[in-house]
Amino acid sequence: MTTEDDNTRHAAKMGKIKAARDRMMATKTAEKGLIIVHTGAGKGKSSAAFGMIFRCIAHGMRCGVVQFIKGGMSTGERDLITERFGDICAFHTMGEGFTWETQDKTRDTQLAKAAWEKAKELILDPENRMVLLDEINIALRYGYLDIAEVTDFLATRKPPLTHVVLTGRNAKPELIEIADLVTEMELVKHPFRAGVKAQKGVEF
Template structure:
């Protein structure tokens, strides 16, 4: 570790020059296919952070929740109360698979959510669409991953970001994505008997 202020400044100046050179080559812009997966907490939370960035920039955006049911969440309450002019929020699921216990109904709801997602992705002026927990629907084959990936490749407008969250993202989706983040579980309070809490989980 460098402790001398002059040597530190010299090192940082070199690093900045190198970084500026790299950044000068990054001029492209496109609508991204973004996947948040993994066993760790934070997949939907990170995605909602991007939705709120879009809202802050005045960019039209939308959320389609594939699995989560009717339980009130902080993000949905905030968006519906204050930002519904910029962000549509559609909770299409009826709860996690162990709650519904009805595969036929789950498949029907996932199909309806996917149709709504396609409609929103194609809507003129849309900037970002969050497909929350779609990876769960894909994992249980409520939706065909090949159909989803092929449709996005063929029809997603070049200016629209699509964010797909949920554990166990399938390989074809990972291969198609521009940005993939895997949340790693190191420790979780649930294992210590702590329930999901407002402001943290919902």
């Protein structure tokens, strides 16, 4: 087979694929605010969520972030958003660190509930097109928040065009059930297991 024959066959194959895809895309006309869940043991849940927040910022769409677990430690995403995009993206760090560091369930529960109140406020604001609830799945896993309250609010009170992104390991089945988009990050390899600490620009 000549290179010309190969190119001709390839073009014909790709043409059929494009035609089929165009027919499929023509049926996708709905627009809605999505409930998006990033979960799993692998790295990248918050990173992917912040990627969507930066997309919103780039499109001039107002958005918000509530961090349920992470505390006062400086992170690149928070510093960038608060210093340069605070006019379009509200950023609230409501936790005091990971649960194994605080070791105070009463305090952690109070902070998680305060974060949830702030989250509801941001979600109900029709000017916000996306709200990221970073590590809320951890708060739900430890019982700091009532999963029924969270899912009921998202299912019945979230504005129709507002996207809500919820991150963290061990997403509750009830949350997965009402979500429109669920991605599970699978852990294949992680440098931490080889003695490499969390590094600036990769983890924070």
